[in-house]
Every structure is written in C-alpha cells, then in structure tokens.
Amino acid sequence: MLNVRLRNLSTGPDLRYAFNDVGYQEFVKTELISCIKLHQRLIRCVEAINNLLYFPxxxxxxxxxxxxxxxxxxxxxxxxxxxxxxxxxxxxxxxxVFCILGQLLENEFEKVFVCGCNTAWYLWNTDNRRFLCLFLCKTQKEMVLSSSGIVTINYQLLISLYRAIYPTLIFLLQVYGTI
Structure with a gap:
C-alpha cells in the first residue's frame, strides 16, 4: 500500500507543469505526510512482532x-x-515459517526505500523534497524480525543453522557408529 502511494506521486495529468501547480504540490505534501505516518505505524507493528517473538x-x-x-x-x-x-x-x-516471514518483511521494507528513491522528486518544491528526504532517512533503517535482539530471522538464519547442525550431526553419527 505504501509503495502504491509512492508510485502515484510520480503520475499526474501533466507533469511538465507540475512544479508550478499549487494543487499538485499540496497533493504531494499530504501524500508524503501520510506515507511517513504509515511507515511509522509499520515500524511500531514490527517492533510489536519482535517483542512477541522474543522468546518463542x-x-x-x-x-x-x-x-x-x-x-x-x-x-x-x-x-x-x-x-x-x-x-x-x-x-x-x-x-x-518464521524465516520466510522475516525475509518477506525485509524485502518489502527495501521496496519502500526503492520506491521512495524512484519518485519524481525533481518536480516538487523544496518543502516536499525535504519531506521526501525525511522519509528516505527513516526508510534506510533496516527493519528485521529478530529473536532476543541477537539473531536476525531471515534466510541467512536457515543457512547458518544448516552449516552448524549438519556437520555436528554427521560427526555424532560417525562417533556413535550409526553410519
């Protein structure tokens, strides 16, 4: 939803005259403010999920x-x-399942940043450019699912678990003679 709103900022009836169009600049300002508020809600939601996943x-x-x-x-x-x-x-x-969800979350937050960078900022006045800079600064912070603040839950966790468990399992099987 946030990506769609950011993409809609780069479209308009006639973008050649958008810089001088007061109505378009107000539209951009209200949309940027709502995008910033929506992004802050998403950050709070991810923090709540991280608090829920602290121990499980x-x-x-x-x-x-x-x-x-x-x-x-x-x-x-x-x-x-x-x-x-x-x-x-x-x-x-x-x-x-948790690792797949964590990776999807990281990918979506990265898409928000890329969409923010690909907007038609050159058509905006300086106030709207400042709002965009504020938004881009906030979206640069990586939002990830983590367990206990130590382990990031994504595909890298699966690879790390595989690299740690498989050799240990093979070693134990060889020591106890089951292979």
Whole structure:
C-alpha cells in the first residue's frame, strides 16, 4: 500500500507543469505526510512482532536441536524415535515459517526505500523534497524480525543453522557408529 502511494506521486495529468501547480504540490505534501505516518505505524507493528517473538524462536530452535540429539543419542526404539522426529520436524517447520516471514518483511521494507528513491522528486518544491528526504532517512533503517535482539530471522538464519547442525550431526553419527 505504501509503495502504491509512492508510485502515484510520480503520475499526474501533466507533469511538465507540475512544479508550478499549487494543487499538485499540496497533493504531494499530504501524500508524503501520510506515507511517513504509515511507515511509522509499520515500524511500531514490527517492533510489536519482535517483542512477541522474543522468546518463542529461541525456544523452538533450542528444543529442535535438543530433541534431534535425543533421537541420535537416546534409546533406539522406533516409537520414541518417530515421536521425537515429528516434534523436531514441527519445530524446524515453525522456524522455516518464521524465516520466510522475516525475509518477506525485509524485502518489502527495501521496496519502500526503492520506491521512495524512484519518485519524481525533481518536480516538487523544496518543502516536499525535504519531506521526501525525511522519509528516505527513516526508510534506510533496516527493519528485521529478530529473536532476543541477537539473531536476525531471515534466510541467512536457515543457512547458518544448516552449516552448524549438519556437520555436528554427521560427526555424532560417525562417533556413535550409526553410519
């Protein structure tokens, strides 16, 4: 929605005379102010989501790793291994969903910045250019989902988990002779 509003600022009936058109300049000013307010609401929403995710992501990650180790090192009955396997897959699927959502959020905030840069700012008066500069300064701050403020939740987290868990898993399997 924010991207659409920013794209609409670059369109008009006759943009050749837009710089001297007071009505167009007022339209741009009100739209920029509403874009800034909408962006501030989005930032507050992301902060609220981060506060909600403070503990669950750490819990799911730690429980999945501990349960995976319990499967490898624990009793070799098929019923317990199957039960632990379903729990581990559930935890990893939740982590995957959170990482996909985190990456989508990062991509959308980047699109807002790019849309702001691609507006027809050269048709605007100096007040509107200042509003755009203010908006672009606010959109440069990267908005990400994070867990405990330590781990950024995106595709890089999946790659990091894979690089950490897979060699450890192979090592443990070789040590206990199951390969």
């Amino acid at each position: 992501i750490f819990y799911y990650s730690a429980s999945a790793v501990l349960l995976a180790l319990a499967i490898i090192l624990g009793p070799k009955t098929s019923a317990s291994a199957l039960r632990y396997g379903f729990i581990v897959m559930g935890a990893f699927s939740l982590i995957l």
